[in-house]
Amino acid sequence: MARADSVKDDAGDRSDHGHDRDRDRDHDRHHHDHEDHEDHGGDIMKIPGAKDSIDEATFEQILEMDDDEDEREFSKSIVYDFFAQAESTFEKMDSNLEKKDLKTLSELGHFLKGSSATLGLSKVKDSCEKIQNYGQKKDDKGEKDITEEEALKKLETTIKQTKQEFHDVEKVLRKFYNDEQ
Amino acid sequence: MESQSQGSSSSDFVRKLYKMLENPTDENVVRWGNDGDSFVVLENEKFTKHILPKHFKHSNFASFVRQLNKYDFHKVRHNNEENGQSPYGPGAWEFKHPDFKMNNKDALDNIRRKAPAPRKTNQPNEEMIIPAQQMDMMSNQLVATQAQLHALESRYNELSIHHSMLLQEVIGLQKTVVNHEHVMQNVMTFLHNVDAQRRRDSRLGNPFPPNGNQTQNGNVDGAQNQSNPSTEDDIPASPLQHASKLLSETNADVMLNPRNLEHMNEITMRMNGTLTTPPPDLIRSVRPASRGPPSAGSSANSLRLGDIDNLVYPVGQTNGIDPMYSEHINNIPYSMPPKAADSTNTQIQETRKKSAQVDPGWIRQPQILLVEDDPTCRRIGSKFLYAFHCSIDSALDGLEAVNKMNAGSKYDLVLMDIIMPNLDGVSACHLIRQFDNTPIIAMTSNIRSDDISMYFQHGMNDVLPKPFTKEGLLHMLEKHLAHLKKPISHMDGGMVAPQPLASTRQVLKEESPAKSPATASWNSPNPVPGVSPVATGMSEEYLHAVHANPAAYTVQGVPGMPQGNVPYNTSPQMPMPGHAQQQAGHRRQISDISGGENMNPAKRQQMYANAPLQPGPLNTMQRPR
Numbered sequence: 011m012a013r014a015d016s017v018k019d020d021a022g023d024r025s026d027h028g029h030d031r032d033r034d035r036d037h038d039r040h041h042h043d044h045e046d047h048e049d050h051g052g053d054i055m056k057i058p059g060a061k062d063s064i065d066e067a068t069f070e071q072i073l074e075m076d077d078d079e080d081e082r083e084f085s086k087s088i089v090y091d092f093f094a095q096a097e098s099t100f101e102k103m104d105s106n107l108e109k110k111d112l113k114t115l116s117e118l119g120h121f122l123k124g125s126s127a128t129l130g131l132s133k134v135k136d137s138c139e140k141i142q143n144y145g146q147k148k149d150d151k152g153e154k155d156i157t158e159e160e161a162l163k164k165l166e167t168t169i170k171q172t173k174q175e176f177h178d179v180e181k182v183l184r185k186f187y188n189d190e191q
Numbered sequence: 192m193e194s195q196s197q198g199s200s201s202s203d204f205v206r207k208l209y210k211m212l213e214n215p216t217d218e219n220v221v222r223w224g225n226d227g228d229s230f231v232v233l234e235n236e237k238f239t240k241h242i243l244p245k246h247f248k249h250s251n252f253a254s255f256v257r258q259l260n261k262y263d264f265h266k267v268r269h270n271n272e273e274n275g276q277s278p279y280g281p282g283a284w285e286f287k288h289p290d291f292k293m294n295n296k297d298a299l300d301n302i303r304r305k306a307p308a309p310r311k312t313n314q315p316n317e318e319m320i321i322p323a324q325q326m327d328m329m330s331n332q333l334v335a336t337q338a339q340l341h342a343l344e345s346r347y348n349e350l351s352i353h354h355s356m357l358l359q360e361v362i363g364l365q366k367t368v369v370n371h372e373h374v375m376q377n378v379m380t381f382l383h384n385v386d387a388q389r390r391r392d393s394r395l396g397n398p399f400p401p402n403g404n405q406t407q408n409g410n411v412d413g414a415q416n417q418s419n420p421s422t423e424d425d426i427p428a429s430p431l432q433h434a435s436k437l438l439s440e441t442n443a444d445v446m447l448n449p450r451n452l453e454h455m456n457e458i459t460m461r462m463n464g465t466l467t468t469p470p471p472d473l474i475r476s477v478r479p480a481s482r483g484p485p486s487a488g489s490s491a492n493s494l495r496l497g498d499i500d501n502l503v504y505p506v507g508q509t510n511g512i513d514p515m516y517s518e519h520i521n522n523i524p525y526s527m528p529p530k531a532a533d534s535t536n537t538q539i540q541e542t543r544k545k546s547a548q549v550d551p552g553w554i555r556q557p558q559i560l561l562v563e564d565d566p567t568c569r570r571i572g573s574k575f576l577y578a579f580h581c582s583i584d585s586a587l588d589g590l591e592a593v594n595k596m597n598a599g600s601k602y603d604l605v606l607m608d609i610i611m612p613n614l615d616g617v618s619a620c621h622l623i624r625q626f627d628n629t630p631i632i633a634m635t636s637n638i639r640s641d642d643i644s645m646y647f648q649h650g651m652n653d654v655l656p657k658p659f660t661k662e663g664l665l666h667m668l669e670k671h672l673a674h675l676k677k678p679i680s681h682m683d684g685g686m687v688a689p690q691p692l693a694s695t696r697q698v699l700k701e702e703s704p705a706k707s708p709a710t711a712s713w714n715s716p717n718p719v720p721g722v723s724p725v726a727t728g729m730s731e732e733y734l735h736a737v738h739a740n741p742a743a744y745t746v747q748g749v750p751g752m753p754q755g756n757v758p759y760n761t762s763p764q765m766p767m768p769g770h771a772q773q774q775a776g777h778r779r780q781i782s783d784i785s786g787g788e789n790m791n792p793a794k795r796q797q798m799y800a801n802a803p804l805q806p807g808p809l810n811t812m813q814r815p816r
Contacts, residue, residue: 088567124657128657
């Protein structure tokens with residue numbers, strides 16, 4: 011990509027983490043964004059798409075814990091572990107959606123909500139909360155009861171949406187960590 | 192080689208040799224010596240080429256000579272004789288053996304292989320014996336390890352049984368409480384009815400005292416009413432007595448449950464009691480013996496049978512794991528990885544110079560138990576806690592947390608996720624509260640007022656909303672670990688004083704920390720409308736207790752201070768600190784005696800490496816400092 015001017019362009023960070031399975035799917039959508047993107051200078055919020063999907067304060071406090079601002083070993087490993095965690099959670103969501111196991115879906119929503127919230131991935135977190143609520147046959151706010159059919163319908167779209175949001179923010183994060191083959 | 196095949200039949204070689212000399216056709220090559228007490232090889236080359244193959248199936252003269260040497264034949268030298276020459280010619284080889292004589296075939300039986308040779312053939316056998324002994328040792332150790340595994344397995348099963356018993360007990364208790372409440376309600380309605388009736392009666396009764404009451408309540412009541420107005424209060428006394436009777440009945444029910452718990456406790460105590468007594472003696476008597484075999488060699492065979500038990504202990508104890516010590520469960524290697532990782536983190540931590548580091552100024556490092564099933568939250572939480580100079584232990588679910596605390600691990604603070612597999616945080620807290628008063632902070636995104644009041648009802652001390660922030664976490668630590676703070680706090684006020692902000696947090700819904708991460712900590716002493724009074728009461732009471740008696744928390748782990756440690760904790764682990772010391776003493780002693788300090792450096796290292804991170808008995812020993 012057009013980031014030859016990056017100060018953090020060291021080869022050490024360019025290890026493949028094997029999470030590019032789904033990445034190409036929405037690749038084209040944001041492609042031009044990245045094309046005219048200037049160096050973010052270590053500020054993740056300057057990466058297009060970051061502002062509405064990442065909560066700066068929350069993510070920033072994790073970045074603060076990095077020993078080395080160039081390597082970002084700690085935050086990077088947490089974020090990449092989260093990628094794996096999210097992918098496997100989505101797989102479980104898909105299979106439980108097939109099984110119509112609302113309870114498990116709610117639990118999965120809760121689980122991913124916790125970690126995405128901790129990382130400050132606000133969009134994903136909000137969607138996970140919806141999944142949690144729908145799984146309990148409640149509306150998105152968790153207030154009113156809905157029927158099982160409604161819940162399953164909403165779950166299907168919301169899980170799809172959550173995946174999309176996740177992949178969007180995943181791209182932003184990978185860009186931040188200079189890992190975007 | 193051939194020597195062995197020939198030598199194996201007593202003197203086959205000698206007989207062949209004799210037979211060879213009986214043959215006169217080869218006389219010019221090999222023959223008896225002139226005196227008949229030796230034989231001479233006259234022509235070496237011919238002998239090797241033609242005679243050796245005929246009789247010994249090989250044509251190697253050196254081999255033949257070696258063979259002769261083995262049977263103690265000696266080459267006859269003639270250096271001492273006048274001319275220094277052999278009478279049979281310069282190239283002749285004369286060999287001699289006291290029992291190898293012409294015309295004395297019987298004496299041949301006396302010719303045996305020399306002593307060194309048999310020694311050589313036996314030596315390999317001895318070498319074989321030592322590996323066999325080692326094999327025995329190995330297999331014994333395997334058996335021992337299996338025994339340990341079985342012991343652990345049964346211990347685990349037993350613990351799970353206890354756990355389920357505990358849970359049932361708790362469920363039972365909850366049911367009792369519910370029943371209790373029902374009874375109370377019944378009593379109250381009953382009282383209300385009676386009271387209402389009585390008031391009606393007294394209104395009716397006052398104008399017509401004797402008759403009205405007689406019809407309604409009977410003679411006695413009426414009479415009392417009339418004669419002494421103060422006895423009016425005595426009338427509801429019988430329903431009240433009834434109520435208190437009902438109450439005492441339900442109380443009796445409640446009493447049954449602790450008894451069960453005590454019974455269970457007794458079982459564990461008895462079991463641990465019997466198991467913990469023998470090892471110290473065994474260590475002394477058994478250790479040297481079982482250490483012996485590798486060097487003692489010959490005596491090892493006697494050890495082999497029936498002494499497997501002896502091996503169990505050394506194997507266990509050099510490992511720091513003895514199936515007989517339940518507390519050694521902390522030393523099991525496979526449970527270590529998270530701790531090991533933690534320890535490396537701490538090391539990294541120490542070498543750091545990060546601005547993210549905040550030293551709240553502890554008088555000693557607070558021990559924090561982080562109970563969290565989500566790895567992301569756990570890692571970030573741990574990282575923050577490290578940054579706040581805390582020592583962290585983590586549990587993956589409520590069950591692990593309860594087990595850790597029940598096993599005697601002492602913490603200054605527990606951060607508890609609520610929704611977790613196996614055992615949720617509220618239940619875990621409820622169970623922990625049966626034997627421990629360590630402050631527990633709910634760490635959750637479920638922070639509706641009814642959730643929060645439930646947390647407090649089950650013994651939680653505070654709530655840290657998720658996603659937690661560094662500031663929120665620090666605030667929690669400073670609030671609940673005030674007794675560990677150095678007298679003068681050098682913290683900047685911005686972090687310590689979220690109280691005014693807290694009032695803006697009255698909406699109990701989750702809030703993204705996006706807008707105000709610094710305020711995201713929940714402040715129970717500033718009750719938000721709708722929060723149960725229990726909540727504020729508890730934490731205020733707690734804070735008060737801390738301020739009034741800061742020592743209370745520091746001494747908590749010391750045995751003989753059973754304050755709040757009611758039934759369960761008194762069981763196996765209460766006498767542990769002393770016991771552990773004693774044991775450590777044994778260990779050192781043994782290894783000194785056997786010089787075994789270096790025998791197992793890896794295991795030893797592991798044992799000590801655990802120590803600082805293992806918040807169990809060691810920490811309780813550190814406490815009084």
